[in-house]
Amino acid sequence: MKRKKPVTPEFVPETVVPSELLEQAKKSLESDKMPRRPVKCIVCSSDVAPNSAENLCWVCRRLKISAWRDSDPQMTAQE
Structure with missing residues (x-):
């Protein structure tokens, strides 16, 4: 069984998703968490x-x- 090689500083994966898009997604999730008036049965x-x-x-x-x-x-x- 082979062990995984440690990640070298030469090989750093590039970001796939732009940071602007990540920030926009985080903001939209925050608005979903806003408390709503509870509806009654x-x-x-x-x-x-x-x-x-x-x-x-x-x-x-x-x-x-x-x-x-x-x-x-x-x-x-x-x-």
Whole structure:
């Protein structure tokens, strides 16, 4: 098994991404971290997940999905 050779000062990899672009990316990430007003669940008034489009907390969302799953077999039995 061969060992890695230490990096010599002669071989320094050049930067691939310009520093201006890196600074711009860092600034855009900082704006994403700004605190937003927490949205409340429309059923139980708990905090909603930031990526939720239906304004439900994770518990109410799981309950809704379970209710849909339980009601589907009943719909086919009634037909």
